[in-house]
Structure formats: C-alpha cells, structure tokens
Amino acid sequence: MMRATVAMLLTLVTTSGFGSDDNADPAKLLVRMSEAVRQTTYAGTVVYQTDTRMESLRVIHEYRDGSVRERLVSLTGDAREIYRNNEEVICVLPQQRMVTIDQRAHQAASLLPSLRRDNIASLNERYDFEHLGDERIAGRLSVGVLVSPRDDMRYGYEYWLDRETHLPLRVVVLDAEQQRIEQMMFTDVAYAERFDDALFQRDADTEGYRVVRHADESPRLRVPARWSVAQVPPGFRKISHSVRKGADDRVPVEHFLFTDGLATISVYGANSADGNLQDVRAAHSRMGALNVVSRVIDGHQVTVVGEVPARTVEWVAERLQLASVEAHAGAALEPMLPADNDAEGAGSPSEEQAMPETQDD
Structure with a gap:
C-alpha cells in the first residue's frame, strides 16, 4: 500500500504544474533561455567535457540594474580566473603571469549560450525543434529541447532548461550521427537576488603580469x-x-x-x-x-x-x-576616430555591432 502511494505521489509531482512549458513552442523556450542567461543571478559548479578532456569551473553570475558581472574560476588543470563586466572580459593566467583584456558582445562573452528573439524565424529555416521531456540536473527538474540541423553544415544541440528559471543546466553538442562531441553541465546551482562584491574580487596577485589587449x-x-x-x-x-x-x-x-x-x-x-x-x-x-x-x-x-x-x-x-x-596600394593605416561620422560608423564598436551587413545564401 505504501509503495503504491509513493508511486502515485511521484507521478503527481512529475506530471503537474508544468503545463505552460509542455505546450510551449520549443524554439520559444530557447528565447526564454537566452533571457535567463543574462538576467538570472546564480552561482554553481559547471563540468565541461569533450572527447579528449574534462574540466570543472566555479561560476558566479549577477544581473543588477541592467548590468552583468560574472566570475569564473577553474577548479581543475591550470589556474585561471575570468571576470566579465558587461562586454569587458579579463582573463588572469597565473602560470603564464599574463592578463588578457577583450571586448565582446554578450553572446560571445557569456559561459552559457544565448540567441536573440528575432533569430527564431530564420533558425526555423535551418533547424528543427522538439521537446525531449524532463530530466533532473543539479537537483533541479529540467525540460529538454532538441535542435536538429536540416543539413550537415551545422551541429545539433540538446538544451536542458531549469523548469523554474529557464537557465540552461546542461548543453550537449551533437554531430551528424547524433554522437556527443561536447557538453556542459551544472553539478550544483543556487539562485540569489545579488552577491557580495567580495565574491568578484581577484584571487591572484597580478602585479608584474604582462597585459595583452585583444586586437579588437x-x-x-x-x-x-x-x-x-x-x-x-x-x-x-x-x-x-x-x-x-x-x-x-x-x-x-x-x-x-x-x-x-x-x-x-x-x-x-x-x-x-x-x-x-x-x-x-x-x-x-x-x-x-x-x-x-x-x-x-x-x-x-x-x-x-x-x-x-x-x-x-x-x-x-x-x-x-x-x-x-x-x-x-596607397591605403593609409589610419585609425577611425570616434568623431568620424561616415557611412562605416564611428569609434570602436563590438564585433556584433561593427559594420553590420546582410549576405544572401
């Protein structure tokens, strides 16, 4: 009797309260994921695995007053610390006694994947989307979305999103034979409204380190x-x-x-x-x-x-x-100054803002 009662309770827990996601367009779930990647404040441990290596990272991500800051610390292999303040990304490499500084758009800067809402229509032309059901990841119930390419020019993906926050707790990259070639997964995750500023301070003393700025x-x-x-x-x-x-x-x-x-x-x-x-x-x-x-x-x-x-x-x-x-011939290596107002734009925009163009297939 008790065993049957427990089974009934488990069935009720796993089949109720999540109807909105079950009926949602799986492609639109990925839009919710993209919003969650930027706007959710969380901390956790992430395992990254390819066919040749595995490593783990500690990540702290905070969204406050429209701004994003993030800190990643390697837990395996060579020591590394990565700090992000909106588009600025600073990587500290103690073994090389080096600091790199880069400017990236949000999609490129974040540990987790994201895509823009206005990309969904075009994605439907190249990918198919379907639900994968539920799975527990890092102690959280997650809903899966399978993204399958319609040709062999791109990979397929599995996205497993936290049912409550839509944060991607597991991302798998699939080859043409549906074999996993790369995956990222949280082993624990916790959510908060904000974190103490001390958690975003550098551990490494970088005095005397070589500073390298990316070409961008x-x-x-x-x-x-x-x-x-x-x-x-x-x-x-x-x-x-x-x-x-x-x-x-x-x-x-x-x-x-x-x-x-x-x-x-x-x-x-x-x-x-x-x-x-x-x-x-x-x-x-x-x-x-x-x-x-x-x-x-x-x-x-x-x-x-x-x-x-x-x-x-x-x-x-x-x-x-x-x-x-x-x-x-005859071209001068002349920098584009911020005051320049010609057709190519002024200043030094980020990669995704610089000289936008559209090219047909």
Missing part, C-alpha cells in the same frame, strides 16, 4: 578590405567586418564574423600588400565542437574558426579570395 581593443583602421568570401555556407550571413592591428600583430588583421543565428564562424586574414609566406597545405585542428583551419593564400596567412563541423570551416577557407595588390 585597438582602433579600427581605415583601410580597404583585402579579403572576401565568394560564397558563405547556406543559411549563414555576415554580421560584422573590421580591420585592426593589436600591439602583438605584425600586420593589420582583417576579421569577418558570420552566423546562422545559432552557430558562428570567424575569419582572420592578414591585411597587408606584402605576402611572403610559402603556400602550404591547409592545417586543420579540432577541440570539442570547435574546428580551425589555417592556410596560406598568395603568401598571406588566413585562419577560419567556428563551432561548426569541419566541412563548414573548410567550405569558407576554400572560398576566401584576396584582392590584388594594386587595389590595395
């Missing part, structure tokens, strides 16, 4: 584009383009950012009239879901990076084209 921290240069992509992968579009020269760059670097609304691809190419590298076979590497292809075109180094299948970054690398030296 340097001013955009007023130089013609040297690189173009003859045809982007189906469903992707170019959302930003800039030319910059960081303190450690030998020549200016041209950067393109492409997205299908969920996956992203970055292209980095040397923006210089002088190319003296020997043509070599393209080098390909992979770490988890991230694929990288580097090659030399007409003596210039180019690198394509994306959380997409290998064939997709290779597609882009094979379609990169270099403008002639004559078309590039």
Whole structure:
C-alpha cells in the first residue's frame, strides 16, 4: 500500500504544474533561455567535457540594474580566473603571469549560450525543434529541447532548461550521427537576488603580469578590405567586418564574423600588400565542437574558426579570395576616430555591432 502511494505521489509531482512549458513552442523556450542567461543571478559548479578532456569551473553570475558581472574560476588543470563586466572580459593566467583584456558582445562573452528573439524565424529555416521531456540536473527538474540541423553544415544541440528559471543546466553538442562531441553541465546551482562584491574580487596577485589587449581593443583602421568570401555556407550571413592591428600583430588583421543565428564562424586574414609566406597545405585542428583551419593564400596567412563541423570551416577557407595588390596600394593605416561620422560608423564598436551587413545564401 505504501509503495503504491509513493508511486502515485511521484507521478503527481512529475506530471503537474508544468503545463505552460509542455505546450510551449520549443524554439520559444530557447528565447526564454537566452533571457535567463543574462538576467538570472546564480552561482554553481559547471563540468565541461569533450572527447579528449574534462574540466570543472566555479561560476558566479549577477544581473543588477541592467548590468552583468560574472566570475569564473577553474577548479581543475591550470589556474585561471575570468571576470566579465558587461562586454569587458579579463582573463588572469597565473602560470603564464599574463592578463588578457577583450571586448565582446554578450553572446560571445557569456559561459552559457544565448540567441536573440528575432533569430527564431530564420533558425526555423535551418533547424528543427522538439521537446525531449524532463530530466533532473543539479537537483533541479529540467525540460529538454532538441535542435536538429536540416543539413550537415551545422551541429545539433540538446538544451536542458531549469523548469523554474529557464537557465540552461546542461548543453550537449551533437554531430551528424547524433554522437556527443561536447557538453556542459551544472553539478550544483543556487539562485540569489545579488552577491557580495567580495565574491568578484581577484584571487591572484597580478602585479608584474604582462597585459595583452585583444586586437579588437585597438582602433579600427581605415583601410580597404583585402579579403572576401565568394560564397558563405547556406543559411549563414555576415554580421560584422573590421580591420585592426593589436600591439602583438605584425600586420593589420582583417576579421569577418558570420552566423546562422545559432552557430558562428570567424575569419582572420592578414591585411597587408606584402605576402611572403610559402603556400602550404591547409592545417586543420579540432577541440570539442570547435574546428580551425589555417592556410596560406598568395603568401598571406588566413585562419577560419567556428563551432561548426569541419566541412563548414573548410567550405569558407576554400572560398576566401584576396584582392590584388594594386587595389590595395596607397591605403593609409589610419585609425577611425570616434568623431568620424561616415557611412562605416564611428569609434570602436563590438564585433556584433561593427559594420553590420546582410549576405544572401
């Protein structure tokens, strides 16, 4: 009798009170997830796993008065501390005695995935969405959403969202055979209204550390584009383009950012009239879901990076084209100043704001 009563109670608990999510469009659940990623204040332990490695992180994330701050501390492997204040991301590497400073858009800066509400319509053209049911993760009941690509140019995903907060407690990246190639999962999570400021203070003493600013921290240069992509992968579009020269760059670097609304691809190419590298076979590497292809075109180094299948970054690398030296001759390496009001925009916007463009399939 007691066993039957317990079974009945468990059935009631797991089948009641969650109707709104059960009937919700699974794609719209991902919009709620994106809002939760930014606007939820939480702390927890995260395990990140690929086919070759596993590591754990402690994360503290706070949303207060429209601003976001976050701290990540590695619990395994080399010591690392990462701090985010809105778009500014600071990474402290004690082993290398180095601090890196970067400016990123919210989607790129956050540990957890997010997407914009206005991307859902376009995502429906390239992905299918379906419910996966319920699962307990980090002691919380979660609802699953499966995102399946309609071609082999992108990965599939499983998102497991906290039923109450919609925070993603587990994210799995799937290859074409539905095999897991990367996953992130909370092992514990707690929610709060705010955290003490002391929790966001650095543990490492960084006095005497080398400070490296990412190229995107340097001013955009007023130089013609040297690189173009003859045809982007189906469903992707170019959302930003800039030319910059960081303190450690030998020549200016041209950067393109492409997205299908969920996956992203970055292209980095040397923006210089002088190319003296020997043509070599393209080098390909992979770490988890991230694929990288580097090659030399007409003596210039180019690198394509994306959380997409290998064939997709290779597609882009094979379609990169270099403008002639004559078309590039006479260009001055002139920074774009904040007071500049020409058509290309002023100042030094973030990657996702810089020179927005739309490119057809």
